[in-house]
Amino acid sequence: MIIVHHLNNSRSQRVLWLLEELGLDYEVRRYERDPQTALAPASLRQVHPLGKSPVITDGALTLPESGAIIDYLASKYARDRLVPPADSPAYLRYNYWLHYAEGSAMPPLLLKLVFARLERAPVPFFVRPVVRSIVRRAMSSFIEPQLKLHLDYLEAELSHSEWFAGGQFTAADIQMSFPLEAARARAGLDQGRPRLGAFLDKIHARPAYQRALARGGAYQLMG
Numbered sequence: 001m002i003i004v005h006h007l008n009n010s011r012s013q014r015v016l017w018l019l020e021e022l023g024l025d026y027e028v029r030r031y032e033r034d035p036q037t038a039l040a041p042a043s044l045r046q047v048h049p050l051g052k053s054p055v056i057t058d059g060a061l062t063l064p065e066s067g068a069i070i071d072y073l074a075s076k077y078a079r080d081r082l083v084p085p086a087d088s089p090a091y092l093r094y095n096y097w098l099h100y101a102e103g104s105a106m107p108p109l110l111l112k113l114v115f116a117r118l119e120r121a122p123v124p125f126f127v128r129p130v131v132r133s134i135v136r137r138a139m140s141s142f143i144e145p146q147l148k149l150h151l152d153y154l155e156a157e158l159s160h161s162e163w164f165a166g167g168q169f170t171a172a173d174i175q176m177s178f179p180l181e182a183a184r185a186r187a188g189l190d191q192g193r194p195r196l197g198a199f200l201d202k203i204h205a206r207p208a209y210q211r212a213l214a215r216g217g218a219y220q221l222m223g
Contacts, residue, residue: 004026005031010219014070017177022081050064058072066102082171084165090165101178
């Protein structure tokens with residue numbers, strides 16, 4: 001039995017969604033973030049030393065990292081669904097987006113989250129202007145331009161095909177969902193990028209996506 005160690009409001013929602021798309025039986029073990037720090041509980045370290053989610057166990061295997069989990073599950077259980085043929089150009093695109101989601105798309109989103117929290121953090125009044133100046137300079141000179149660069153790139157890529165790897169929905173679209181949902185929540189992804197908006201609307205309408213929300217609980221990305 002596959003067990004998903006599921007942290008609320010986290011990337012593990014993608015794993016539940018993939019399992020629903022594959023029609024596999026699985027168990028959800030729930031973990032709740034600390035309401036003050038938003039960090040995962042220490043109990044997750046009993047599953048994997050890093051104490052982060054998602055983590056799955058499948059028999060004797062314990063596997064962290066959403067990209068590795070999605071690749072493993074799709075490769076082992078998809079049976080020619082959700083993964084393009086290995087010798088096709090679509091597979092190269094599939095593999096690219098599987099890695100791009102966390103390797104390139106998420107870093108500027110995480111930086112925006114960290115710097116936004118830093119700006120709101122309680123600091124002595126005489127330090128506050130310095131902190132706010134640093135935050136605003138980082139946002140305007142690097143973080144916001146990077147976010148725009150990536151969102152423009154993704155919008156343009158979806159002008160070539162309906163889904164990221166081509167004409168068919170794949171596990172790479174599941175992997176790409178989290179950075180795009182994060183961008184809609186806190187990085188200016190709006191109706192000005194209609195292809196990305198349509199992508200999110202389509203995935204949210206999928207029955208497997210809805211079933212995953214029912215299993216894992218509705219999630220709200222932290223901002």
